Amino acid sequence: MAKITENKRESILSIKKWLGINETGSALREGEGERCENFRVTDGGLLQKRPGSRSAALLTQSFKPVVTETETIVKSWGEPSKTLRLYPRVEATGAETLALKGARFDADFGHSANHTGWYLDTVDNVVTGIADLFPVSQLYSATVSERERTETKEARYSGQPKSEWSGEMEDYIYAWFILYDSLKWNGYEYVGENPQIVNNGDFSAFDGTRFTVLTSDNRPVSFFRKPAQKPTEADYLAEATKAGYIGKPKLNSSHDNYMSVTDTPLWSLWLKVDVLKETEYIWTLRSLAVEPNPAEDIAVKALWTGIVGGSERIVAACSGALWSLSGSGASLERVQLGTVDTSGAVTLFGFEDKLYILAAGQYKVWDGEAVLPVRAYPPYVPPSDPEEEASPDYITDGSAAKMRCAEIFSGAKGARVMLCGDGTNRIIYSGFDEGGRARADSFPAGNELLVGDANTPVTALIRHYDRLLCFKKGSAWVITPDGNGFSVSPMNRAVGCDAMGEAMIVNNRPRTPDGGSIMEWTNAALTGSYRNAKSISDRVKVTLSSFPMEEVRTFYDKYSGEYYVISPDCRALVHNTVIDAWYLYTRFDAAELISFHGLVYFGTRDGHVRLLSREFCDDEGEAIACRWESGAAGLGSEYAFKRALGLWLALDAGEKAAVSVSVITNAGETKPVRVEADALALPRTRLVRIKTGKASHFKLAVTSESANESATVQFIDLRAIRGGYAR
Numbered sequence: 001m002a003k004i005t006e007n008k009r010e011s012i013l014s015i016k017k018w019l020g021i022n023e024t025g026s027a028l029r030e031g032e033g034e035r036c037e038n039f040r041v042t043d044g045g046l047l048q049k050r051p052g053s054r055s056a057a058l059l060t061q062s063f064k065p066v067v068t069e070t071e072t073i074v075k076s077w078g079e080p081s082k083t084l085r086l087y088p089r090v091e092a093t094g095a096e097t098l099a100l101k102g103a104r105f106d107a108d109f110g111h112s113a114n115h116t117g118w119y120l121d122t123v124d125n126v127v128t129g130i131a132d133l134f135p136v137s138q139l140y141s142a143t144v145s146e147r148e149r150t151e152t153k154e155a156r157y158s159g160q161p162k163s164e165w166s167g168e169m170e171d172y173i174y175a176w177f178i179l180y181d182s183l184k185w186n187g188y189e190y191v192g193e194n195p196q197i198v199n200n201g202d203f204s205a206f207d208g209t210r211f212t213v214l215t216s217d218n219r220p221v222s223f224f225r226k227p228a229q230k231p232t233e234a235d236y237l238a239e240a241t242k243a244g245y246i247g248k249p250k251l252n253s254s255h256d257n258y259m260s261v262t263d264t265p266l267w268s269l270w271l272k273v274d275v276l277k278e279t280e281y282i283w284t285l286r287s288l289a290v291e292p293n294p295a296e297d298i299a300v301k302a303l304w305t306g307i308v309g310g311s312e313r314i315v316a317a318c319s320g321a322l323w324s325l326s327g328s329g330a331s332l333e334r335v336q337l338g339t340v341d342t343s344g345a346v347t348l349f350g351f352e353d354k355l356y357i358l359a360a361g362q363y364k365v366w367d368g369e370a371v372l373p374v375r376a377y378p379p380y381v382p383p384s385d386p387e388e389e390a391s392p393d394y395i396t397d398g399s400a401a402k403m404r405c406a407e408i409f410s411g412a413k414g415a416r417v418m419l420c421g422d423g424t425n426r427i428i429y430s431g432f433d434e435g436g437r438a439r440a441d442s443f444p445a446g447n448e449l450l451v452g453d454a455n456t457p458v459t460a461l462i463r464h465y466d467r468l469l470c471f472k473k474g475s476a477w478v479i480t481p482d483g484n485g486f487s488v489s490p491m492n493r494a495v496g497c498d499a500m501g502e503a504m505i506v507n508n509r510p511r512t513p514d515g516g517s518i519m520e521w522t523n524a525a526l527t528g529s530y531r532n533a534k535s536i537s538d539r540v541k542v543t544l545s546s547f548p549m550e551e552v553r554t555f556y557d558k559y560s561g562e563y564y565v566i567s568p569d570c571r572a573l574v575h576n577t578v579i580d581a582w583y584l585y586t587r588f589d590a591a592e593l594i595s596f597h598g599l600v601y602f603g604t605r606d607g608h609v610r611l612l613s614r615e616f617c618d619d620e621g622e623a624i625a626c627r628w629e630s631g632a633a634g635l636g637s638e639y640a641f642k643r644a645l646g647l648w649l650a651l652d653a654g655e656k657a658a659v660s661v662s663v664i665t666n667a668g669e670t671k672p673v674r675v676e677a678d679a680l681a682l683p684r685t686r687l688v689r690i691k692t693g694k695a696s697h698f699k700l701a702v703t704s705e706s707a708n709e710s711a712t713v714q715f716i717d718l719r720a721i722r723g724g725y726a727r
Helices: 110-113 235-244 397-401 523-527 538-544
Strands: 011-016 032-037 038-040 048-049 051-060 063-077 085-086 089-092 100-103 103-107 120-121 136-158 176-187 189-201 223-225 268-292 298-310 311-318 321-328 332-337 346-351 354-359 362-366 371-373 405-410 415-420 424-430 448-450 458-464 467-470 475-484 485-492 504-506 509-514 519-522 534-537 553-557 562-566 573-576 579-584 592-598 599-603 608-613 626-630 640-651 660-665 673-676 683-689 701-705 712-726
Touching: 011 640, 032 346, 038 579, 038 626, 048 448, 051 321, 063 136, 063 538, 085 089, 089 332, 100 120, 100 235, 103 110, 110 136, 136 311, 298 346, 298 354, 298 573, 298 592, 311 346, 311 354, 311 592, 332 371, 346 405, 346 415, 362 397, 405 458, 405 485, 424 458, 448 485, 458 504, 458 562, 467 485, 504 553, 519 538, 523 599, 538 573, 538 579, 553 592, 573 608, 640 660, 640 673, 660 712, 673 683, 701 712
Parallel strands: 032 579, 051 332
Antiparallel strands: 011 712, 032 626, 038 048, 048 712, 051 608, 063 268, 085 103, 085 120, 089 100, 120 136, 136 268, 176 189, 176 223, 298 311, 311 321, 321 332, 346 354, 354 362, 362 371, 405 415, 415 424, 424 448, 458 467, 467 475, 475 485, 504 509, 509 519, 519 534, 553 562, 562 573, 573 579, 592 599, 599 608, 626 701, 640 683, 640 712, 660 673, 660 701
C-alpha cells in the first residue's frame, strides 16, 4: 500500500478563520492581523470587503430661511375680522426667495394660537401693517387684551332745529332713547351693555357716563310715543330697522342741547366721543430672511427613526432644517419639515407620538404637521397639604433647551423625559398634567437631580432593566424610582463616559467610551461592583488612543451585531460582537447612523444620507482601499531561514470578486498577485506562486482597491521550506 510522507522541512501558515485586529504586540493567533482596514470579519470568520454606500438623499441647501427679530404687530378691535393663510413649512429656493410648503390652513384668531410658528405669505395676505416685512413671515404669537381706547371727535345731526319748545308740555311728543353703560366693537358694529330706555326729559341720562346709539350718518335712532307709552328695547330696535337705519353705533358722553317739535322728529344733538372700551386682538409676525449655509453647517447632525403622527419615519437634521425621508433602499424622497438650528449638536427623541428636538439652545417639537417651539406647560404639582393649592411653578423650555441628552425613564407614576448635558451635574425630568398624563413640555421646578460633585458634568443617560444609568467623566451612578421622585446612588468612582450621549446598550450590556478604552458593564456592575466594568478594546488600543474620545460617536446595529466607534476624522473601529473581532474602516464619513428595517443609513459631513450595503463595491463611485496584514509568523520554525513556495487561497464564488495577495519579509514586499473568483456556484481553491528570499519570519498581505469588485476570502495557506539556521 502506498504511503504518503510529509516533507518535514516544510512550514505552513494556515488561516481558516479570521479574528480581526490585535495591536497588543504579543504573539498573534492565526487569523489575527496587525492591520485590518476596510475588510470586515463575517460571523463565520471569513475576510470580506466592507459594504459600500450610495447617496439616498441630499439634504444640503445653498441657502436657508432664518427668522429675524423684526416684528410687526397686526391688531384687530373687538371680534377679529382677519384670516391668515398659513403654511406649516418654508424652504429657501434662492438667495432672495422663499417657498411655502405643505397644506394651507386658513386661520382666524381662534386657530392662530394653535398654529404659532406657521408661515404666511405677506404679499397674498393683505393685512394692514406688514408692508415692511419680508414677503414670507412667521406667526410668532397671537394674544388678546382688553383696554380703553381714547379718541376725540364731534358729530351732530341738524335737520330743522328749533331754539325752544313749542306747545303745552303735556302735549309734547317725547323722544325715547336707549342708553348703554358701555359699548364694545365686535368687528362689525358697536354692541351696547346694560340697555336703559330714557326720554329726552331725563337730563341725568346725558351726564357723560352712558352712551346712545346713532346711525352711520350720526342720526340718533329714536322712538316717538306718548309719555305713557314707554317703548321696550324690542320696539326701539324694530322702529330702527323700519327706518332703514344701519345702526352703527357712535357714543354720546356729553349733551349740549336738544330740541323737538310735535310735527316732525327733528333733532340737533351734539356728540363728543371721549372714551371707548374695546377688546384688542394682536398678531405678532416676524419677518424671514435668507442666509447662505456656512460650510460647517451642512453636516447631517442627527438621524432618527420612529413613529410620528401614526406613521413610521426617518427624520434627519441637516443644513438648518428638519427633514422627513420616505421610500426604501438607495432612493429616499426628502420633505423639509421646518427650520432647526444645526450650527451645533442636535438631539432627536420621540415621546407621545411626537418628535422633540434639542438644538443650539432651542427646544422644538414636530407633531406631524409643523415644527414649532415647545411652549412650556405649567404642570399640575400635587400639594403636600390637601388644603393647599397646587404650585404653579415650573421650569420653562429655556432650561430644557440647554440640554443635549434625553432618555425616557418610568418612575412610580409613569414615563418621564430625563434631560441632561448642559455642562453641569444637573438632570431635569418632566411632570404631568392635571389628568395625570405624562408631558414633555412640563418640567416642574422641583424635578431635578444633582449627581455627584458639581465639578464634573453629566455626560450620558441610558435605561437598563428597571434602572437609569447615569455617567459622568470618571464616574457612574444609578438612578432608581423613589416615591414620586428619584434617588441617586454611586455605582463606580473610577470609570464613566467621556463622550456626550454615547452610552449604548450592546447585547444587553451597557458600553461607554472612557479614557482610551471602550468599557462594558456587566449585570454585576449594576449592583455596585466596579470590578465588572472592564475594557473590551485592548486589542485595538493603539488605534483607539488616536481617537479624541470626547468627540467619538457610537452606534450598534443589532441586525449585523456590529458596534461602531467613529472618530471625527472619518475612521471607525467596528466590533463584530458575534465572534469578538475588531476591524477598522477608513474614509468612512459617517457622522450619524441609524438602522431602519434592517438597513443601515448614515449621514455624512457634506449633507448626504447614504445607504450602507454589500450591494455596492464603492462609496458613491470612490474605490474602497482594503488591506489586511498578518503578524510576523515564524511558521513554527522561528530559528530557521525559510523560502516561500507559494500559497493557496479560496474566494467565495461570484462575479466581479477579486483580491491581490503578497508576502512581506525583511527583504521587502513581493509583487501583489491578483486572484479572481469564478462565476460558479462553489468556491475554487487557487494556487498562487510567490517566491521570496531567505527570511526567518513572514507577513501575509491581502488587498483590494477596486471600485467595482467585491471579495470574500474563505481560507489561505502560505507554505515555505526551511533552510539553515538563522543567525
